[in-house]
Amino acid sequence: MAQSVLHKENMRGHANHGWLDAHHTFSFANHYNPEMMNFGVLRVLNDDRVAGGRGFGTHPHDNMEIITIPLTGSLAHQDSMGNSSVIKNGDIQVMSAGTGVYHSEYNADPDTEVNLLQIWLFPNKKNVTPRYGQQTLDLNERHNRFQQVLSPNADDEGVWIHQDAWFSLGSFDAGFETSYRIRKEGNGAYFFVIGGKVTVNGQELDTRDGYGVWDTSEISFKAETAGAEVLIMDVPMQLQ
Structure with missing residues (x-):
C-alpha cells in the first residue's frame, strides 16, 4: 500500500533577511524540524526570493x-570551475x-526580484x-504533460546528476487527469505545487504544498485549476 507524507x-x-525571503520545506540553516529532515535523498527544497542586485x-x-530552477527573474552564477552564466x-x-x-549567486537584475527553487540531493557517488x-x-x-528536466543519464532529456533521480515539470489545464509512474523500484515521488491546485492520489494540494508518495509504482494526478504548475522529484528513498 502506498505511503505518503504531506507538507x-x-x-x-521561514526566514526573511530583507534582501532574502526564504521558505524551507526541509530543515535548513536556523530552521530545524526533526520530522521534516528529508524525503529519501531529497535533502533541501528552498523557495527563495532575492531582491534586485542582491545575492x-x-x-x-x-x-x-x-539543482537551481528559476521561477521568475534571472540569476547570475559564478564558480571556482570558471563558469559564469x-x-x-x-x-x-x-x-x-x-x-x-565555491560559487556565488546574485540577482542579475538590479530592480526586479528573482524567485528560485534550490534543491539539494545526496549523491550516489x-x-x-x-x-x-x-x-x-x-x-x-x-x-x-510531465516534461523530464533531470535524470541520471547524460544523454537523456534535461540535465544529469550523480543520483538515480528524475525531475519533471508540468503545467496543466483545469480538469486534466493523468498518472505518474515511478521511474525506478525503491524510489518515491515528491510533488511540489509551484502554482494552482492539484489532487495527487486523492490528496488535495494548494500552491507551495509538498506531498511525498512511496511504496507504489503509479500515482494519480489531476489539475484542479487552470495553469496549475507542479515539480515532481522522483528519488531513491534509501540513503546510500
Whole structure:
C-alpha cells in the first residue's frame, strides 16, 4: 500500500533577511524540524526570493547535487570551475559539488526580484570531480504533460546528476487527469505545487504544498485549476 507524507505550505520554515525571503520545506540553516529532515535523498527544497542586485556571496559546497530552477527573474552564477552564466525561467542548472566547489549567486537584475527553487540531493557517488550543467527547456513541452528536466543519464532529456533521480515539470489545464509512474523500484515521488491546485492520489494540494508518495509504482494526478504548475522529484528513498 502506498505511503505518503504531506507538507502544507504553512509548515515550511521561514526566514526573511530583507534582501532574502526564504521558505524551507526541509530543515535548513536556523530552521530545524526533526520530522521534516528529508524525503529519501531529497535533502533541501528552498523557495527563495532575492531582491534586485542582491545575492549569496562566494561560499563552499561538497558532496551534494545542487539543482537551481528559476521561477521568475534571472540569476547570475559564478564558480571556482570558471563558469559564469545567467539563468532564468525555463532554465535548469545543476552543480555536482563532489570534492568541493565555491560559487556565488546574485540577482542579475538590479530592480526586479528573482524567485528560485534550490534543491539539494545526496549523491550516489562521493568525491567526484565537480561539474556544472545548464539547459534551456522548451516551456511548451510541459503543457498537460510531465516534461523530464533531470535524470541520471547524460544523454537523456534535461540535465544529469550523480543520483538515480528524475525531475519533471508540468503545467496543466483545469480538469486534466493523468498518472505518474515511478521511474525506478525503491524510489518515491515528491510533488511540489509551484502554482494552482492539484489532487495527487486523492490528496488535495494548494500552491507551495509538498506531498511525498512511496511504496507504489503509479500515482494519480489531476489539475484542479487552470495553469496549475507542479515539480515532481522522483528519488531513491534509501540513503546510500
